[in-house]
Every structure is written in C-alpha cells, then in structure tokens.
Amino acid sequence: MKYDFLIVGAGLFGAVFAEQAVKKGYRCLVIDRRDHIAGNIYTEEIEGIQVHRYGAHIFHTSDRKIWNYINQFAEFNNYINSPIAVYKNETYNLPFNMNTFSRMWNIRTPQEAKDIIASQIAELHITDPKNLEEQALSLAGRDVYEKLIKGYTEKQWGRPCTELPSFIIKRLPFRFTYNNNYFNDRYQGIPIGGYTAIAAKMLQGCEIRTNTDYFTFIRENPDVADRIVFTGMIDEYFGYRLGALQYRSVRFETEVLDTDNYQGNAVVNYTDRDVLYTRIIEHKHFEFGTQPKTVISREYSSEWRVGMEPYYPVNNEENNALYRKYRELADREKNVIFGGRLGQYRYYDMDKVIAAAMEAADAAL
Template sequence: MKHRHILLVGASFSGAVIGRELAEAGHRVTVAEARSHVAGNCHTERDPETGVMVHIYGPHIFHTDDVEVWAYVNRFAQFRPYTNRVKITARGQVFSLPVNLHTINQFFGSTMRPDAARAFIAERSDTSITDPQTFEEQALRFIGRELYETFFKGYTAKQWGRHPHDLPASILKRLPVRFSYDDNYFSHEFQGMPAHGYTALVQTMLDHPNIEVVLNTTIDQAAASGYDHVFYSGPIDAWFGHALGRLAYRTLDFHRFSCEGDYQGCAVMNYADKDIPWTRITEHKHLSPWESHEGSVLYREHPRECGPGDIPYYPIRLVTEKQMLAEYVERAQAVRGITFVGRLGTYRYLDMDVTVREALDTARHYLACLERGTAMPAFTTSPL
C-alpha cells in the first residue's frame, strides 16, 4: 500500500489519535494546530507560583466503560485513580451531586430508605407529562418541582442562556438520580486522571518519527491542498467560511483567583442559584489529589454566547442550528479528500472517551478504504 501524506487539522484527542494510528501504519502525518499548545481544551499546565496542575479550559476527568479505549490512553500516560465527587451550593446549603439519597434526605429533612425515597419522589413527579420534550418537562416528570427548581432551573438557565422550557429533554437525560448514597458523579468502570496532565499524554501520542506538529498555524481550504487526505477537527462551519451562517455555541469566561490553603474542600462546586453569576468554581489542586500544594488556584466559570474569536465549548443544537448543520453536512458530503471529526467537526457534545473511540474507528476506516481502493467518507459518525 502506497504511503500517503495526511494532514490533521487540530492537535486535540481526535487529531492525536488518528495521527498516531496512521503514523504507525507508515504514513507521513502533519498535525497543524492553531493554538500554541497541543491537547485542545484538555490542555493542562503547571502554575508557576503554586506548582498546581491547572486544567486551563476547565476540568476534564477521563471516564469510560470502553476497555480498548482505556487500554489505549494508558499506553501513553500513567493514569491515577480519581473519583469525581461534585458538590452544589443551593439556597444557602451544600448538597451532593448527582441527586442521590443523601441529597434527597438532606433537602427534605428526612431519613428515608431507598424504596421510601423512590416512592416519595414518584409522588412529587408530574405524571401528566407522558412524553417529555423539553428539559423542564423531563425534570418535572421524573424528580418533581422542588428538586427541579432548587438544583436545575437556575443552573441550566445560566449554563445555556435559555429557559429550560426552550431546551431539549436530552440534556437532562445525562444527569442521573440515585436512590443510594453513591455520590460518584460517573458510573463508568474506568475513571482516572493522567498523572502528569493531558498535555503530556497528547504530546506522547504525537511523539512519532512520522508525525510533524506545527503550532500557531491556522489551516483553510487553500492551505490544505496538496495532501492526500485531510482530517479536520475544527468547526465545520468555519471550514466553509461560515457561508450559511455561524453554528451556535456557548463559551466560558474563566475568572482566576488564588489563595493559601484549601478554599472549598473539593474540585468542583456548582452554584444553582440564578442570582449568583457563575455556574461553578474549580479548585484545581483537588483534581490531582496525589499531590500536595500549600497554595491553590481556582477558576470561576461564567458561560455566555460564543462570538467570533471566542473558544466554542458547548454546541447548542436547537432546531435552527440543526437545520443549518444539515446544510453544512450536505456540503461536506459533496467534497472529496476531507473527513470531519471530533466535537467541532461534527457539532456534537463528546466526552473524551467517545472522542478517542471515534478517532480510532475513523483511522481504521481510512486504512480499510486504502486497502479496498474506495473513497473515505466525509463523516464516519453522522452529525445528525
């Protein structure tokens, strides 16, 4: 099989995994990254004053049930066990998330056992809502008005900039309610944190003689010509010059502050009340509990609409955006020699493990297409 020269646009997990797989198959790979560092929004770096490992674009915890993906990332970094235990401040008290038996008993001033709590919440649920379509309907149907208005209504309005009755029910389906005292935010078999940060992990992935990494480099259609194939993990609408309009995202402003000692006693503290302008505070040293630091670095997160020049975080994917996305997908499918990958390339919210899985599958699909002599599609996972 003839070895190809492949361009990867973006040095995040999508680009790093695809690039590594193709490089190991003997192909020449160029990875172009617009920022001054690799790892995308997972980028981590040491704070020079405190020595704390800071998640520059917000906290990232690796969690998965995918055995192959877990083994794959462990090839490139030592992972330390990490359990994500999130707290939330609401109405002057601190509770555990996700909503669990402790949260329920604390909120209602009770000592219910699991079955009693399940029946109690069922009594408060709005059973007249048989087919929840919105975030608000989903919450009212399954947890009732008291828990919804305390823990979800204000936080959601801040996070998305929209009333919960304007958001799809699918957003809330990712948030479990547990009738046990399990306060592990995730339920996956494998959970951990790379001991030396995500940037070191991605740098190791990209450390191969067939891979060239070029930072501070923006790639457009003209700059991408001359390669045998392009894998693009930037925003799909940007590739087409926003010809059909800009897809909507939420972005985050991080307000950094520091202190001596321990500020909040946990890595992530959410703030549910609408009159508090931030959604959460991250205390970064608690994301590396195997380390010890006297000083502490913290970020307050303020979500807002994403404008030109901002970093896109969360695709909104409401009706108008889905219509625009469908038109961009149609354009993409009419182009040969490029495959759109990752969160921005497919305009989907993706956890890190799903990103790695899709990147592995995409690289294998490309190699299979070369073997068969068939064309590589624009998408290996449909954005729609």
C-alpha cells in the same frame, strides 16, 4: 516536503489519528491555530498543580480497549468524580442520590425518598410537559427542581427554563443508593502529569506547528499533503456559506489563592441563579495535591458568537438540519476527513472521540 496527511487540530482527535498514522509509517504534519497542542484537554502547570485551562476533564469509560489504549500514554490516578452542589447556604451531594435526599428531607431510606418524590410529582398534575421547567418538575418534583436544577440550567443556557425545550432533559439520573460517584463507567481517573503530556506522546514522530491557522496555511501551501484531517469547525471550513452553527461558550476566571484548600472538592456547582458562575473548579483536588497554594477557576456560561471559543454545540432541530447540509458538502470534499467535536458538530466525551479517531484512522490507513 510533501506529507501524507495534514492534520488540522492538535486536540485528542487529531493526536489519536496522527499516532495511528505514524505507527503505520505515514508522514504527518499537525497544525493548530492555538499556541499549544492538546486542544481542549490542554493542562498547564501552575504552582505545581495541573490546571485544566478549557474546563475540568475527567477521563471515564466502560470500554476496556479505549482504557488500555489511553493507559499507554499516562498512568491514571484513582480520582472519582463526586461533585457538590451549593444552593444558597445549603450543600448537597451530586449526582442526585440518597446523600442528596437525606440532606434535603432529613430522611434515611430509599422508600422514604421515592415516596416524597412521587408525591411532589403527583401534586403538580403535569401530563404533557411543554417546556424544560414542566419536564423537570414532572420528573423530579418541586424541591429537587427548585434547588438543584432550575438556576443551574438557566445559567447554562442563558434563558428561563420555561423558555427552554423539554427535550434537553430526557430523564434524571436518580440513584437510590448512597453513592456519590458521578459516572457509572467501569474505568475513571485523571492522568498523572496532565493531559498535555498524553497529546505530546501521541504526537511523537509528527511535525507540529502551533500558531498556524489552516485557512492561511493552505492558501500558502496548497499541495502540502495528499490528504487532510480537519478537526476545526465544519461551517468555518465552508466559509459559513449556509450560515453559522450555534454553540454555547464558557468563560473561565482562573485565580491562584494563598490557601492550601479553598473548597475541599474539585467540582462545586452553584445551583442558585443569583450566583453568576455555574461552577468553581479547584484543580489540585483532581490529583490529591498537597501544594501550599491552590488554583481555582470560576466558570461562566455565555452566548457564543463567531470568533469566540465554541464549547457546546446547540443540537436543536434547526442546527442539526444545518449540520446535515454541511455534512453533504463535506462528503463531496475529496481527500478531506472531518472529525472531532467541531468537525462533527457534536458533544463527544474523550473516550468517544478516541474511538471515533481510531475508526477514522482504520478506514483511512
């Protein structure tokens, strides 16, 4: 049987595109090299808890159209992301707000916090920041930088802040209110029943084949579809012929613990360099779980090499220039649409990936 579309990747981009196409009567075959659908938003149930296998995912958007769209596929709870930072034996609220500052300096008013930050910045006399350390110091002052930014950023990038470019931090989201809500978006929550169920609903009406790698599959079935939607890595599609784009990867160590509450919060960042992981996620707190056990994931940031799971694109000048060259090749590829975080080599939040997939579908269908 010949399909209208072969959709490579059952992640959010592929699933939204497929949903739009099926609705309009197109026949779609969706393949994924993993043994499951949903891509990086995949959640699996362990001990009655929805575990986010590829990292914590909180849905947030200010776009009412996207919010209404995603709510067709799941009901969302009222989870608000309010991470905690642990530095040595000190505990702070994130994002940087009056709760953080009052704990750090034993103060109460916004003016006191602003004065301390301003005086710490002035003491440093940094006028032209040459690296990330100088940039962060010139924006945050010494205390916030040393306790909450330095170690975490160095673990994330695997390099000292003095060797990282200043553009990584353009501004710091300081809030001079007692507001621990990490996101400024109007809508936020976690889907009740997990993200995998959302992808499954979106993919209804398509044929799905997991454990199926595009490159082998297309060799054996070159005429399977009229058009292809490719959401894998753009450089891999072209056999890395111009070189490999760089990523950062993340390693997760997931454990079931025989306690009902390990850390009292879904997301705890470890900002001290001596603690090797960057965060511990306690999944049940995303859904206000009351199970007798708990599941935690320690996240370790790591260097990426071809063959590993790519997580974060390293969008420096060199990689962006290389991506643009691949993009030129992609534009010449007939009947192939490149989409999603890997096909477009950019970090996309879920709401943005949905918008991009809808736009691609509007243009193609």
